[in-house]
Amino acid sequence: MADGLVMDSPAKDGGGIVIRDDWPGYPLDLFSYPEHYSGDLECVYIPHGVIMDRTERLARDIMDDLGDHDIVVLCVLKGGYQFCSDLVERIKGLNRNSNKSLPMRVDFIRLKSYLNDQSTQDLHIVGGEDLSVLRGKNVLVVEGIVDTGKTMKALLSHVEAFKPKMIKVAGLLVKRVPSGSGCQPDYVGFEISNRFVVGYALDYNEYFRDLNHICVISESGKQKYKV
Numbered sequence: 001m002a003d004g005l006v007m008d009s010p011a012k013d014g015g016g017i018v019i020r021d022d023w024p025g026y027p028l029d030l031f032s033y034p035e036h037y038s039g040d041l042e043c044v045y046i047p048h049g050v051i052m053d054r055t056e057r058l059a060r061d062i063m064d065d066l067g068d069h070d071i072v073v074l075c076v077l078k079g080g081y082q083f084c085s086d087l088v089e090r091i092k093g094l095n096r097n098s099n100k101s102l103p104m105r106v107d108f109i110r111l112k113s114y115l116n117d118q119s120t121q122d123l124h125i126v127g128g129e130d131l132s133v134l135r136g137k138n139v140l141v142v143e144g145i146v147d148t149g150k151t152m153k154a155l156l157s158h159v160e161a162f163k164p165k166m167i168k169v170a171g172l173l174v175k176r177v178p179s180g181s182g183c184q185p186d187y188v189g190f191e192i193s194n195r196f197v198v199g200y201a202l203d204y205n206e207y208f209r210d211l212n213h214i215c216v217i218s219e220s221g222k223q224k225y226k227v
Ligand code: HPA
Pocket: 079, 114, 145, 147, 195, 196, 197, 198, 202, 203, 204
């Protein structure tokens, strides 16, 4: 029988579900995905349903830790929009159906730091949203992916300047990279190997955000959408 998703049990330190380096992903033809991406992907790395199930649990963890205090959810665009939207949706469900309640505001910040599959040195904060609403608030920063941690570090010092009371970070994916800064989100969906993944709002030069699974991009996909 074929092996399933190769995972270790969730790390005790809250590091999320660990997907090991030898996980080959699922063959694409076992799932459905847009025709316009045929030939552009290597495998389905994390199916959409698994992302949703993990997100449901993260919502509960966040609720348990932060419930009964107001928070400002700060969605990091563009890669974090789908995760943020689904996470907020799950927290809304818990607000309707449990004794705890977590009043939320939602705000957005837009970053850009990648060209092709390479991180550029500088972090661009695009569109100067006024973040003075964060002063004195409990802030939950929601990121799609954290790899070197450089972006997250720069973002956190940017956010800190607005004097929030507390900052927590939720990251759907954390990449195991040699040059990692050790900057770890407080809530992690999955720890993944050092491969370029797309889908579920994660892009390669703005493509693949309209793919629901998280997939590994193929070499021909990289060539096709290179800028
Ligand atoms: N995919 C998409 N965006 C990213 C990645 C990735 O693997 N790493 C950092 N930004």
